[in-house]
Amino acid sequence: MAPLSPYGTSEFDSRQFRTAMGQFCTGVTIITSLGADGAPVGFACQSFAALSLDPPLVIFCPMKQSRTWPVIEERGSFCVNMLANRQQEVSAKFGAPGDDKFAGVEWDPSPLGLPVIRYGLTWVECTVENVLDGGDHYIVVGRAQTLGEVLQDKPLLFYRGGYLSTEHPRVTPAQDSLSNLFTWAGGDEWL
Ligand SMILES: Cc1cc2nc3c(=O)[nH]c(=O)nc-3n(C[C@H](O)[C@H](O)[C@H](O)COP(=O)(O)O)c2cc1C
Numbered sequence: 748m749a750p751l752s753p754y755g756t757s758e759f760d761s762r763q764f765r766t767a768m769g770q771f772c773t774g775v776t777i778i779t780s781l782g783a784d785g786a787p788v789g790f791a792c793q794s795f796a797a798l799s800l801d802p803p804l805v806i807f808c809p810m811k812q813s814r815t816w817p818v819i820e821e822r823g824s825f826c827v828n829m830l831a832n833r834q835q836e837v838s839a840k841f842g843a844p845g846d847d848k849f850a851g852v853e854w855d856p857s858p859l860g861l862p863v864i865r866y867g868l869t870w871v872e873c874t875v876e877n878v879l880d881g882g883d884h885y886i887v888v889g890r891a892q893t894l895g896e897v898l899q900d901k902p903l904l905f906y907r908g909g910y911l912s913t914e915h916p917r918v919t920p921a922q923d924s925l926s927n928l929f930t931w932a933g934g935d936e937w938l
Pocket residue numbers: 775789790791792793794795808809810812813814815816838839841842843844845905
């Protein structure tokens with residue numbers, strides 16, 4: 748295979764930028780919260796990442812036009828649901844505008860009352876710690892408050908604008924030995 752040219756182009760449009768960013772494979776989450784009227788809200792989100800171990804922080808980036816974001820901002824908390832391979836339909840549902848995204852979706856309330864979507868890989872409930880400007884998105888920093896149970900299943904991945912999964916599920920150690928995972932073999936601390 749020919750090596751990639753190191754020269755590149757500084758003249759690109761948003762379609763080319765999107766294509767380039769689509770080469771980066773991510774998981775898929777549904778970020779949920781609860782309106783003041785008690786109605787569950789949520790949206791599909793791939794811009795989720797672990798940020799800090801101590802304190803335990805995460806980030807996600809909602810578009811400024813997101814209808815879910817003002818609800819999260821008002822409540823001050825959100826729940827990140829990490830999707831399993833079999834939840835493509837859930838991703839499609841929450842990834843498009845809709846008045847009743849939760850119709851036909853099974854969920855249970857978290858300790859703070861936020862929607863935990865069933866059959867995901869795991870979930871983490873967070874409080875909003877900080878909100879930064881990020882162009883046409885916000886960068887939301889959350890502090891992890893509660894961790895859900897870990898399900899042994901394959902992850903749902905998003906790559907080049909489509910869904911895929913890994914061939915085999917990687918077995919996650921039991922919760923009490925998870926701390927082993929937090930040390931990178933090279934010596935530097937990494938998630
Ligand atoms: C796989 C996938 C990943 C997405 N990631 C993001 C994201 O990181 N940030 C974002 O704002 N929208 C993302 N979206 C788009 C939103 O889910 C979509 O615009 C949704 O309709 C927003 O809902 P809301 O307006 O009710 O918040 C993603 C959609 C899909 C299908």
